[in-house]
């Protein structure tokens with residue numbers, strides 16, 4: 062299966078509005094970051110992990126012309142605000158968007174997108190159409206074993222996902238040992254690593270390196286970076302087997 066990084070930035074994106082720091086003014090395209098999300102392509106199916114606030118732009122840039130399933134890690138704006146932009150896929154595919162998430166994620170999607178669930182359903186109103194599916198344990202979808210992995214992000218529960226031997230977890234600062242075990246044996250792991258300086262809701266670069274060492278994948282990629290991270294510098298600093306991801310990066314995972 063193929064994994065495309067549609068965005069690798071933190072909630073405010075990089076460059077930050079109005080910031081003139083060396084990362085925000087960098088000429089390196091790898092320092093331009095839309096909000097974090099990936100697209101998995103597997104046996105002709107397109108699986109989106111998070112619908113970022115930049116989803117419309119990401120879909121145009123990477124020519125995404127269908128979506129078969131969406132997995133949501135948590136209901137912060139940068140991970141769900143793109144859900145409204147999936148209306149075009151609903152209109153074309155004539156099926157509700159199949160969305161998977163925790164109970165917490167599902168109940169908050171219902172609040173954030175209340176207009177999709179309330180009032181009358183009339184096709185002329187062009188409301189989003191979501192089919193919300195609870196994922197609490199491993200499911201099989203399109204020939205993939207999908208396992209949810211629970212973690213904590215400040216004061217919010219988040220879900221990481223394992224798709225066969227590929228793991229994706231971002232926006233967390235704490236995870237229990239029994240949840241870490243669910244990632245054991247993954248070949249490729251993507252981890253959210255915000256910046257160098259401390260954060261109460263995200264892993265720093267150092268803590269993300271420690272986390273990767275506990276799981277020991279063949280290859281790990283960091284994502285969800287703030288404007289403290291200069292791509293070319295982080296690339297040199299990271300140990301072997303860990304790379305910073307960047308917008309547009311496509312990897313093949315088995």
Ligand SMILES: [Zn+2]
Nearest residue numbers: 072137139232
């Ligand atoms: Zn985020």
Ligand SMILES: [Zn+2]
Nearest residue numbers: 080082085288
């Ligand atoms: Zn900046």
Ligand SMILES: [Zn+2]
Nearest residue numbers: 135137214232
């Ligand atoms: Zn978040």
